[in-house]
Amino acid sequence: MADEEDRATEAVVVWERPERGARGPAPERSREQLTAAAIGLADAGGLAAVSVRQVARELGTGPASLYRYVAGRDDLVDLMVDAATGEVDLDVGLTGDPVVDLLGLAARTQEVHLRHPWLLEVAPEALRTGPRGLDHLEYALRALEPVTELTGPGKLEAVAVLNALVAMLSAVELRARRSPTGRQAAQSAYLDAVVARGGHPLLAGALADGAVREPAAAGHPGTEVPPRAAAPFERVVRRVLVGLLAPEPAA
Amino acid sequence: MADEEDRATEAVVVWERPERGARGPAPERSREQLTAAAIGLADAGGLAAVSVRQVARELGTGPASLYRYVAGRDDLVDLMVDAATGEVDLDVGLTGDPVVDLLGLAARTQEVHLRHPWLLEVAPEALRTGPRGLDHLEYALRALEPVTELTGPGKLEAVAVLNALVAMLSAVELRARRSPTGRQAAQSAYLDAVVARGGHPLLAGALADGAVREPAAAGHPGTEVPPRAAAPFERVVRRVLVGLLAPEPAA
DNA sequence: CCATACCGCGAACACCGTTCGCGGTTATGG
């Protein structure tokens, strides 16, 4: 009574559906091509620019054709995310020090985030890991092997925390790089107004301290900020890792 | 030369636009009503269920009418997020121990996340903080006041890390609670298949260890998991906080 | 060799966010 109702469960994940059937003519395109086109659009115009119609146009065909390769737009996003994850180099040897090894993985992962900003736009809710994602995870677990203080689920938690951390820090870095996009400028102005209004003294103080928000002169690019951002990333990631992997937090 | 071109900058944030003009008849509805209706829809059907048309229908009017209260759908989402943030109780006294105080704030914030799962669906990219969000931030900074090892920007970073952490742990908790929604079931089956295929031994081991994924019997709910999830949350948050606020990570 | 399963894709459906412009309402400046 379980074998026959799997036709309802046949709404299966992309990675399990075969790339092509065995009967008909050969497909004129491949999932890889769809993915590449979609990633190109997203790199240029954000995740919102990735529509079934646009991707189809990019490939010189109609929207309906894509549904031979993919069950829907969500599958397309899954393919994109996994392809981007595959850009992280996992052929780097391990030193045996979990903090060092995970820090390196985090740095290489951040590079991908900076190269594909749309990764931050995909809702974490809908994240369904593909083969490359699982390789990424396995690598992290390999780096965590020397750690004996954590159980299996504990290690998975730690990796999840690390990934969320990398995403967040990448978002910060991206906001610092590109010139404000109007929406951000408005938000910035609102922040100034509220701070000036008093009532949030500590926030005001924290903002006054550092370079987090520079004067933001006219608005056009021009002053490119070079590689200056490596330091805070390493510092924060290291501290979090040390906290996560510490034997016991005292009491 | 700055005062006159602000007409281009008049694409301003929601919080700065007045609720109503001074000339015409009184509006029949309020932003608060729009927000409440939108949150109701989102609580029931996710963020995707929040469309201008649906909200309008909920209020018994046409889509165009909403644009008197809001510049677009994004403003609506901003209002929702800020309203939800306002549900976090900030009237809790501080003990003076930053770890304890921030842990409490994190726990109360997670409650809101669990009550409004759609918060995790809003892309972090588009997050523009409103007044309640700034209050939340100010409270966290107040809890961090005794910490002298961190500068202003450093504290802001720490709070950002904490918020990302709470979001991630809430996502985990939510996934564990509700019965898999088909998409998640497919993902789960795929995971089993890959693990059975070998090639990810550490992942297999980690999954075999704990209760992260129970056998997943038939599929229907039934076995409600009670409040059992407080422990890992506190443990992880505490460790991360200790790492973030530690004087110096050794060398 | 032919039935079967697949491929490409034009056409259509339902929904989405957003804009325009109209008639009615209200406060204000002269």
Place this chain on the structure above:
DNA sequence: CCATAACCGCGAACGGTGTTCGCGGTATGG
């Protein structure tokens, strides 16, 4: 005090979206 300018509600429409249906053509398994 009243005319005018600013505002409110909203029907209608535009261009975009994801997705489905069903057709003619093609390669392959039995």
